[in-house]
Structures are given as structure tokens and as C-alpha cells.
Amino acid sequence: MDFVAILSIFVMACFVGYYVVWSVTPALHTPLMAVTNAISSVIIVGALIAGAAAGSAGSKWLGLLAVVLASVNIFGGFAVTQRMLAMYKKKDRPAAASKH
Amino acid sequence: MEQVAGNPWAALAYLIAGMCFILALRGLSSPVSSQRGNRFGMIGMTIAVVTTLVTHVPAADGGGLNSATIAELLAAIGIGAAIGIVTARRIAMTAMPQLVAAFHSLVGLAAVLVAAAAFLNPLAFGIADRVIPMIGQPFAVIHTVSRIEMGLGVAIGAITFSGSVIAFLKLNGNMGGKPILLPGRHLINLGVLAAILVLIVAFTQDQSAWIFWTITILSFAIGFLLIVPIGGADMPVVVSMLNSYSGWAAAAMGFTLHNSAMIITGALVGSSGAILSYIMCRAMNRSFVSVIAGGFGAESGGGGDGVKVDRPWKRGSAEDAAFLMSQAEQVIIVPGYGMAVAQAQHVLREMADKLKAHGVRVKYAIHPVAGRMPGHMNVLLAEANVPYDEVFELEDINSEFAQTDVAFVIGANDVTNPAAKTDRSSPIYGMPVLDVEKAKTVLFIKRSMGGVGYAGVDNDVFYRDNTMMLLADAKKMVEEIVKSLD
Numbered sequence: 128m129d130f131v132a133i134l135s136i137f138v139m140a141c142f143v144g145y146y147v148v149w150s151v152t153p154a155l156h157t158p159l160m161a162v163t164n165a166i167s168s169v170i171i172v173g174a175l176i177a178g179a180a181a182g183s184a185g186s187k188w189l190g191l192l193a194v195v196l197a198s199v200n201i202f203g204g205f206a207v208t209q210r211m212l213a214m215y216k217k218k219d220r221p222a223a224a225s226k227h
Numbered sequence: 228m229e230q231v232a233g234n235p236w237a238a239l240a241y242l243i244a245g246m247c248f249i250l251a252l253r254g255l256s257s258p259v260s261s262q263r264g265n266r267f268g269m270i271g272m273t274i275a276v277v278t279t280l281v282t283h284v285p286a287a288d289g290g291g292l293n294s295a296t297i298a299e300l301l302a303a304i305g306i307g308a309a310i311g312i313v314t315a316r317r318i319a320m321t322a323m324p325q326l327v328a329a330f331h332s333l334v335g336l337a338a339v340l341v342a343a344a345a346f347l348n349p350l351a352f353g354i355a356d357r358v359i360p361m362i363g364q365p366f367a368v369i370h371t372v373s374r375i376e377m378g379l380g381v382a383i384g385a386i387t388f389s390g391s392v393i394a395f396l397k398l399n400g401n402m403g404g405k406p407i408l409l410p411g412r413h414l415i416n417l418g419v420l421a422a423i424l425v426l427i428v429a430f431t432q433d434q435s436a437w438i439f440w441t442i443t444i445l446s447f448a449i450g451f452l453l454i455v456p457i458g459g460a461d462m463p464v465v466v467s468m469l470n471s472y473s474g475w476a477a478a479a480m481g482f483t484l485h486n487s488a489m490i491i492t493g494a495l496v497g498s499s500g501a502i503l504s505y506i507m508c509r510a511m512n513r514s515f516v517s518v519i520a521g522g523f524g525a526e527s528g529g530g531g532d533g534v535k536v537d538r539p540w541k542r543g544s545a546e547d548a549a550f551l552m553s554q555a556e557q558v559i560i561v562p563g564y565g566m567a568v569a570q571a572q573h574v575l576r577e578m579a580d581k582l583k584a585h586g587v588r589v590k591y592a593i594h595p596v597a598g599r600m601p602g603h604m605n606v607l608l609a610e611a612n613v614p615y616d617e618v619f620e621l622e623d624i625n626s627e628f629a630q631t632d633v634a635f636v637i638g639a640n641d642v643t644n645p646a647a648k649t650d651r652s653s654p655i656y657g658m659p660v661l662d663v664e665k666a667k668t669v670l671f672i673k674r675s676m677g678g679v680g681y682a683g684v685d686n687d688v689f690y691r692d693n694t695m696m697l698l699a700d701a702k703k704m705v706e707e708i709v710k711s712l713d
């Protein structure tokens with residue numbers, strides 16, 4: 128891919144991001160931050176490339192360390208988002224109704 | 228070595244991963260679809276990781292699967308997964324802002340490490356155009372465009388890391404929430420930023436290690452310098468801003484690696500953080516620049532103290548509050564950061580249940596900057612099993628205060644201050660506020676009459692005829708009210 132093709136993807140994705148994020152309900156802004164955190168750890172792709180490659184020991188170890196850090200974020204981010212989202216309940220759900 | 232760009236199937240898989248991430252955010256438009264959205268995010272991440280493993284793990288010497296390398300990578304993922312999952316399970320919901328800041332710092336550091344790895348082994352990343360044979364190790368010359376992208380990636384990553392560490396320390400209480408102001412800090416900051424940009428330009432001409440590492444070190448420094456002067460109450464903006472940076476860092480690395488999943492994600496996260504910062508700034512009626520410049524709330528507690536002690540105010544007891552609310556037709560609860568500090572959300576819901584049993588309609592009003600991160604109050608109320616359709620945003624509920632019998636303010640202060648509407652000299656003038664004073668009665672829980680909110684201004688609501696101050700710890704007071712409601 129040449130630079131302009133990549134730039135086009137980037138610019139389009141910025142527009143998509145703009146409209147998608149404005150449609151997120153304010154009540155879910157904390158889960159939004161947690162999940163964006165998890166997905167920005169897609170940087171693990173670069174870490175895996177470095178960790179898998181031969182040729183430079185230094186590069187390999189930096190890569191492996193980055194894999195660990197990004198994995199903390201991926202698993203932690205998705206798990207904590209899941210935990211938060213599971214708490215959002217509507218009025219007529221049994222959990223709330225049983226209190227009356 | 229196979230390149231990402233060279234394999235159309237890999238490129239397609241990364242594109243699908245990127246689409247999954249878009250759907251993950253799309254799901255958050257409603258609590259109903261949000262969990263499905265989160266699953267899309269996990270699927271996208273799995274696709275991205277598996278694709279990378281399949282295309283980038285080199286074959287073993289004799290051909291076939293290179294099990295040693297795969298084992299190393301999976302072990303690294305396993306260690307991270309264990310730490311991440313345990314943390315996510317154990318963390319208290321009130322500590323969510325710290326956790327998010329800590330996670331941001333990890334993304335930033337990972338970006339720095341990946342950029343450094345790419346700098347040390349450019350051939351593995353397919354970003355070198357030629358190799359100059361040299362005695363000892365051959366020297367791979369990195370593309371000029373890739374050098375700019377790497378320079379930006381490492382700089383943004385390092386800023387995200389050190390900035391998030393400071394934000395974490397402030398949110399976690401290891402470091403005072405008050406802004407720390409260095410003399411001449413604006414000049415220092417601008418100087419460091421200019422130096423980073425100059426070095427990135429120099430890096431395109433001269434691929435020297437010292438330039439790369441100086442960019443990294445200066446960026447660590449600027450992240451630190453930028454966040455240290457920002458006060459605790461501006462943290463919602465800071466956390467959102469760092470969220471945005473972590474996205475741009477991922478995008479910059481995506482440019483380096485020609486990877487569409489990283490670019491799409493980076494753009495999504497970058498715009499998400501930017502929009503959240505904008506929403507937070509608007510909710511405080513402050514410009515982004517003034518938040519970043521820092522120092523807000525530095526002079527708090529100064530001028531106003533002498534004047535306000537003299538003004539008469541009414542004090543109420545838990546029994547008074549319980550009586551007033553049980554007789555009401557509608558009660559609107561206004562929670563703030565103080566509720567989070569006191570961990571009062573569960574007992575608050577208990578109080579609301581008791582009131583509902585008395586036939587009272589209970590609603591919650593959330594100001595966008597209540598708490599220490601966007602949506603902080605909503606999560607805490609959800610944790611306490613408050614149905615989300617009883618929780619309203621400022622613009623949806625503000626007109627209802629005039630027809631409400633009791634406004635119950637717990638742990639909020641500045642977001643209810645009418646001076647924001649009337650007093651042009653007030654530092655919070657123009658900030659949208661909840662019109663609690665329009666309710667027939669305002670019950671205001673506060674620790675003592677001495678303290679002021681983060682903006683350092685006195686709140687006129689305390690002294691109004693229709694206000695009753697409930698001076699106590701928020702949790703204890705609500706517990707007593709619950710007892711009185713029996």
C-alpha cells in the first residue's frame with residue numbers, strides 16, 4: 128500500500144469514528160473509554176512482529192515485553208468493559224423489581 | 228520475510244478486524260446492544276492477533292511450524308492476560324478512573340517499545356529500502372516516511388505513558404490533586420515540544436540512535452510536565468485526552484507497519500478521546516487550551532472564606548430529610564464525586580427503593596463532569612443496581628427541577644452553583660449547571676460548611692431559604708435517612 132492509500136483509510140476512519148462516537152450514549156462514556164483502551168492495544172500486532180522476528184535480540188525482547196503490556200490491556204480492558212456493561216439494567220428486570 | 232502489505236489475505240483479515248472495532252463502538256449507542264458490541268471488539272482483536280501470528284512467525288529451520296517462537300509469544304500473551312483479567316475482576320468501580328489511566332500508560336509504553344523494536348530491526352517490519360553492508364552488522368536504511376511515522380509514534384507513545392502515570396498517581400491519591408506550578412512552565416513546555424519536532428525532522432536526514440532516544444526521553448519529559456500542573460478536577464479532560472493520544476500513537480505505528488487494523492483503530496480511539504475531551508470542556512465552559520495550560524483551582528480557598536461564614540444557613544437532620552422526601556411527589560438525586568469518595572451509591576439506591584415504596588418518583592440527574600472521568604456516576608449507579616432509565620443527563624432533566632419537591636445533592640457542589648448563570652466575575656461563569664435551587668426544597672449533603680468545590684468558589688445554594696444543609700459524611704447521612712424512612 129502506498130502512503131496515500133493508507134492516509135485515505137486513516138481519514139475515512141476518523142470520520143467514521145467521529146459519527147460513531149457522537150452516537151454513544153453519555154451513560155456509557157466510561158465503558159467507551161475502557162473499550163477504546165482495549166482496542167487501541169491492537170498495537171500488539173507490531174509487538175508480535177518484533178517478538179517473532181529473528182535478527183536482533185534487543186528488538187525481540189522489546190517486542191515480547193510489549194506483547195505482555197498490550198495483553199494486560201486487551202484482556203483487562205475487555206473484561207472490565209464486560210463487567211461494567213453487565214451492570215446496566217432496565218427498570219423491569221428482576222434484580223430491580225424484587226426490591227418492592 | 229513476508230510483509231504485511233504483500234499478503235492480500237492478511238490485509239483483508241486486518242480490514243475485518245478494523246470493522247469489528249467500529250461495530251464495538253457502535254454497540255455502545257445503547258446499553259441493550261453494548262455487550263454484543265464488546266464481543267465484536269474481542270473478535271476483532273482475535274482476528275488481528277491470529278493473522279499476525281500466522282503471517283509473521285518464521286518457519287523453523289527445517290521448515291514447518293516454529294514452535295519455540297510461538298511458545299514464547301503465547302507465554303507473553305498469557306502473562307499479560309493473567310494480570311489483566313485478575314485486575315479487571317478485582318478493581319472497585321470507584322477506582323475506574325485510575326484503572327483507565329493505568330491502562331492508557333501501558334498502551335503508551337507498548338507503542339514506545341514497538342517503535343524502538345522497529346528502529347533496532349527495521350528489516351523485520353519491512354520498512355527499510357536498502358541495506359548497506361558494513362563490518363560487523365549490516366546497516367538497514369529506513370524509509371524517510373517511516374522515520375517520520377516512527378518519530379511521531381514514539382513521541383506520542385512516550386507522552387501518553389508519562390502523562391498517564393502522573394494522571395494515575397493523582398487519581399489514586401499518591402500525589403496531591405492540587406496543581407503543581409513551575410515558574411515559566413509554558414516556555415519550558417513549548418521549548419521541549421519544539422525540540423521534539425526539530426529532532427523528528429533531523430531524524431529523517433540522519434538515522435542515528437541518539438536522535439531516536441533523545442526524542443523518546445524528551446517526550447517522556449513533556450508528558451510529565453504537561454500533566455503535573457493540571458488539578459484533580461480537570462482530570463476528566465486529561466483522561467479523555469490521554470485516551471485520544473493512545474489512539475494516535477497506535478495510528479502512527481499503523482502507518483509504519485502499513486496495517487489497516489491499527490490505522491482504523493487508532494483513528495477511532497483518537498477521535499473518541501478527542502470528542503470526550505470536547506464534551507468535558509464544554510460542560511465546564513472552558514477551552515481545551517486553558518485546561519492544558521493547567522493551574523485551575525490553584526488559588527482555591529483564598530478570598531471567599533471570610534465572607535461566607537457570616538451568611539445564615541439552615542441545618543437539617545436525617546429525620547427532617549426523611550420526612551420531607553417521603554412526603555414528596557418527585558425527588559431528583561444529584562450525585563457528584565463526593566458520592567464516589569464516600570462509596571455511598573449502594574445505600575443511596577436503598578434510600579431510593581424506600582422512597583419508591585412510599586410512592587415517591589425518584590430520578591437521578593447527572594452532570595457531564597460529575598466525578599473524575601466521563602460517565603463515572605453512571606457506572607457507579609449501575610453498579611448499585613439503579614436502573615439506567617431512571618438516570619438522566621443534564622439537558623434532559625434540568626427543566627424538571629421547577630416541578631420537583633426535593634432536589635437531593637450528594638457529593639456535588641460546583642455543578643449546582645447558580646453563580647455560573649448570574650455572576651460574570653465567577654470563575655465558573657457560563658458553565659452549564661443543574662438548576663437544583665428551583666426545586667421546592669434542596670437537601671444538600673456536605674461534610675462541613677468550610678470547604679469549597681474544586682473551582683474554589685462559594686455556592687449560593689447553601690444560603691437559600693429553600694435549602695437545608697445536611698452536614699455529615701455522605702454515606703453515614705444516607706444510612707441515617709434510610710433508618711428514619713422505616
